Amino acid sequence: MNFADTLKENDIFERIGRSAKQLQVPAYVVGGYVRDLILERPSKDIDVVCVGSGIALAEEVAGSLGDHVQVNSFKNFGTAMIKVGEWEVEFVGARKESYRRDSRKPIVEDGTLEDDQNRRDFTINAMAIDLSEENFGKVVDPFGGIDDLKSKTIRTPLDPDITFSDDPLRMMRAIRFASQLDFDIEPDTYDAINRNKERIGIVSKERIMDELNKIILSKKPSYGFLLLEQSGLLEYIFPEMVRLKGVDVKNGKKHKDNFYHTLKVLDNTAERSDDLWLRWAAILHDIAKPATKRFNNKVGWTFHGHEEKGARMVPGIFRRLKLPMNEKMKFVQKLVRLHLRPIALVKREITDSAIRRLLFEAGDDIEALMILCRADITSKDHKRVARYLHNFDIVEEKMAIVEEKDKLRNFQPVITGEIIMKTFDLKPSREVGDIKVRIREAILDGKIRNEYEEAHAYMVEIAKEMGIEGNK
Structure with a gap:
């Protein structure tokens, strides 16, 4: 599969290729942009991997575009980003990663394109497009991502137990992609979510909620919630919702399953x-x-x-x-x-x-x-x-x-607390609050209109009942 003609519609890709050649580093478009290109979904975020310094490549590309293009670099992560019109282009050097048991933050080393694709979460995100002059537009797909897109399947490139144990947020991402794209999760991959569900505990609530909100915003969010519940993840991240599940029967009478009812209401709202x-x-x-x-x-x-x-x-x-x-x-x-x-x-x-x-x-x-x-x-x-x-x-x-x-x-009732206090020479008190509430209730009941003269007369009447006299 080759996307040379499509990439040539946007000058930025050939420009990145020329800049990479100038630095003598191979460069590739990777990840979500490639996936969405094949799915014919709109995307304005471009991720570029080079076998070398991503920051140096970003600076070279920005320089070719003129002084108006600024490079935002993050040296601790070896990444850089430039904005070209409505496009955001992020550059990073190819990496290989290893993980400690108690953290989802990897130990990162320089690597090859193969290393970089190996560390990707799913096959559909592990594809790359070559930007070199001789192979411009060629798809590099070592794990069958194209076939998985065709069969609408979410699958990890490597052993799913290692993938999810290393970075448990990927379990949420698997369900999020399935929900957004209406894909199935490959059985071994899904079973691995169940086996590693407790590992979600090392992920911050903020990152989990970011993925959950994307599930909620998908076209049919119930699908994502069913996957979360059946895999056991929902119990760890949102136990109150799991408690809605189930039907009790007593004396032949039962109630509806409020978990499935909630999912139906959510889909209806969506x-x-x-x-x-x-x-x-x-x-x-x-x-x-x-x-x-x-x-x-x-x-x-x-x-x-x-x-x-x-x-x-x-x-x-x-x-x-x-x-x-x-x-x-x-x-x-x-x-x-x-x-x-x-x-x-x-x-x-x-x-x-x-x-x-x-x-x-x-x-x-x-x-x-x-x-x-x-x-x-x-x-x-x-x-x-x-x-x-x-x-x-x-x-x-x-x-x-x-x-x-x-x-x-x-x-807001036209008679305020200040008016009541001034009229009856009162300090802030329960009596002032009682008068305000009775005026509001009278307006809501249609006894009086929310107009000053009518409401003021009603206020005086209430105060008289309460034994409160106005200022002389």
Whole structure:
């Protein structure tokens, strides 16, 4: 296989070849760029390996492009990067690696192209394209990566037990590539993940989450999670999710398997949105069901309060997994807490008051909440699903009417704590808080409008009931 014609469409490849010839070092395009070229997937990252100094080659290429091209070099790692238009090109010298049992950081030595390909994680990432003048565009494929791409197979170039034990993050990467590309993991390779799963403990949470988030962002993330669970890795990295699995039966009554339900909700959400944190909300929306599961002889299995307990669990899960403890976490927490609210509205007559409260509490996240709620309808009864989705349409129509009329999304009552304190000569106190809450509730219930004169009169009325008199 030869890609000379394709590479010639971008001047950078021939330029790298000429620079390598000038330095008398063989140079090759390697890894993901080669894989994606064969798969006809877009890629803007180019990795170049040379049998020599990667930094020297980067400087030679940058010099040929002019003074405007800067070289970012990382001497400790022997790598350098240049940016050419929308392309990022990384250079490194060919290496061979050896590992210690207690670390995934390799001992690195200079090596040949063969050494460099041997250290690659999977056959589909171990291919190289020659940039020399005489073999320009020729694919070097010692492990059958092209055949594995054709058969949609993830396989390690060398013994998978050694590959995964040396760098356990590669187990996550195997599942990530399978999920992103919709490939199968070759049986011996997959069995080795199970045998080495406990080795994931030496990998930082940040690196694990980087791979897990890529799985979550794949087209059908449930596939990646099934591979994680069946291989045993999920128990090590996200045990709360594993606890969702299973069905209990008592007195002939059973509940659904909340693990598989969660995966269905995640896939449904993925069909509607690419938002990573909305997908995390789908993953965590029922996370407290194991902790709230109870059996009632009349109604069977219940999970009362799982939405509130789940919301309280979100910060701890994010903290342990090293996910961001910022507005992203708060967004997920809010959606977990509110995910039953629209469904409850569907089951009964929809009042303006209930709609106002939902708009107030969800704020700008109301659209995301409705996506999650629609995704949460996973019944196999198609008529039931259609009925729920139609009812959600009605809820959304009602929300649009109430929002247009009352402007309640992220609203703030016109009567502030400062106004209350000034009017009644009060210091910050419980009484001030009580008055604020009653005004807010009156607005949400539709008793008064969120306008100053009407709200101010209501404030005076409340204060009189409480025995509080205004300033003279």
